[in-house]
Amino acid sequence: MSAVTATDSPSTVVITERKTDWRQSQVVLVLLRVVVIAVALGLWQVLSGPVLPEYAVSKPSEVAGALGDMLGSASGWNDIRATVIEVAAGFGLGVLLGAVVGLVLGSFPLLGRVLEPLIAAFNGIPKIALAPLFLLFFGIGAWSKITIAMIGPAFVMFYNVYLGLRLRERELVEIVQVMGGRRHHLLVYVTIPTLAAPFFAALKTGGPLAILGVIGAEFIASTEGIGHGLFTSAMNLDAATEFAGLMVLITMTLILNGTLTWLDKLALRRLGLTPRRRPTTDGA
Structure with missing residues (x-):
């Protein structure tokens, strides 16, 4: 000290x-x-070996070797790049779609009451069950994976924004309006502070869902991507390469979550929504 x-x-x-x-x-x-x-x-x-079947779980030393081979090959980086692009595009488009729909339905209560049950019914469909449908529309290229990756973040963002708008303090809105505040004042002083925490919570929840959607779609039909590599390794009973691909996915998830956490703290600090520590003195 x-x-x-x-x-x-x-x-x-x-x-x-x-x-x-x-x-x-x-x-x-x-x-x-x-x-x-x-x-x-x-x-x-x-x-691994004496207790656990080595063909199913491999060994850390073999996984490290397989991971080195993956990162040292052009095909391995092509798979990683394809998955990263699909996750980033699907996540970004899903967040945008969910936020826009949530803002629109939250701003027009009647429209929200009409469409919200229909959205909830569509959300009840398992996302992976829609993969074959999107593959028919968009083929086995990147857009089918991007579309599937959009669904999870879009629904999470929609509900957080929609419910956040509905839970705005009516008294605070009325106070701003009585003081002569216009729509942009409500946006700056009421709506944005109210939606900040739900928005970033939806981001951190939707990120892994986008990765899950992409990997699931690559499992079903693809020619590249980490999911395609995982499926091929499983078919070849190559446990070491399978775990190496999982290590890459874990790393991607940690990087995405760390980035979103940093953005969350930065935005809340800029908005003045972080709790402030009060300095204490001896004998206080």
Whole structure:
């Protein structure tokens, strides 16, 4: 911990100590996670063969070799690039579609009451069951995967935005209107702060759904992509390559979730919606 000078106020000392404790707790948390992963990999390596069938679970050393082969080949990077493009396009279009529909139906209550049950009924259809239909419309190219990837994020974003608008505090809206506020004032001071948290919650929920949609569609019919590689590895009983592809998917999910979490914190901080810590003094 940094040295405390005589000119430091009690509140400064407390804040410094809290920052130091927080950093130490974060380091300990990361170390514990590393230990858990190391133990799991060690058990996997030891138990594969004597206890677990090696043809089904392979070994971490073999998975590492398969992952190196995948990342060292042009075909492996082509599969990764195809899946990343499909996930990014499907996720972005799904978020845009869900947000627009949610804003429109939330702004017009009668239209929302008419269409919301129909949207709920369509949402009840398993998304993967729609894959063959989209394949008939768009073929086995990228657009069929992008369309399937759109569905999950679109529904999640729609419900978060739609319900967020419905749950706006009516009293706050009336206060802004009484004070002479126009539509853009309601948007800036009421709607955006109200929808910020549900919007970013929908983003973090919809990201994995977009990945799931793309991988499922690549399983059904595709000529490239990580899902295509996983399906081929499963058919060839190549467990090492199968787990290598799963490692790539996990990495993609972590990167996407980390990026969305960072954007969430940045946006909420810019909007002034993050809780502020009040400095405490000794004897307070």
